[in-house]
Amino acid sequence: MTPRDASSLAWDKMGGLIPAVVQHAWTGQVLMVGYMNAEALDATLESGFVTFYSRSKERIWRKGETSGNRLSLVSVQADCDGDALLIAARPEGPTCHLGTGSCFATEAGGIAWLDRLSGIVRERAAADAGESYTARLL
């Protein structure tokens, strides 16, 4: 994303802020959601480290500025209508202030995957036994 692309985003929909979803560049895990204003996006692109506008601090906030747990930028993509950003990043430590890799991983590691596996098994169990090996097993 270039500064020119950045200027065409839908900044007006939420008072100058756009939600930015940070995804681990290699694993695909969603790490956190923050907000960027145009200055934060510029700072992200220029510094190579994910930088937000903090609604609570009411200022530009480079993720990891205190903790050291920065998010090294890999890529920025806008969505189809320019009102959301998807950031691929390489985390330099736990992303969440609670010490977990993801702000969405408040359970002990791995539980989310168990949930997903359980979902797959439930889905397959309900499928036609002719089409699903799992359904035949159960």
Add this chain to the structure above:
Amino acid sequence: MTPRDASSLAWDKMGGLIPAVVQHAWTGQVLMVGYMNAEALDATLESGFVTFYSRSKERIWRKGETSGNRLSLVSVQADCDGDALLIAARPEGPTCHLGTGSCFATEAGGIAWLDRLSGIVRERAAADAGESYTARLL
């Protein structure tokens, strides 16, 4: 997530709305970002299909209600401070109104992965040759 969990979310931070990131339950691809109010989250949990509050339509909007491209719910997780939701879903067709699987996949399929691969190669190339096979190759 139970209705009880839902009531403890930080609904007040954005006038009753919370951003909801939808991630493909099996591949991890981020499909879209929408907004939920409490009614939309209840409808999502009750119906098993991802339901938003549409800011443009100013009403509850079940994703796919017109196109048929619904998002079958797998799980809902709140983040550490309860002001963002991560939805794992199984899409029943292209999620984006442009016909792509993801609203963030406006490039032709696969380009995002090339970007990532390119990022990995750049990173490894800059690493110490004693630690990186790629650095030794280049």
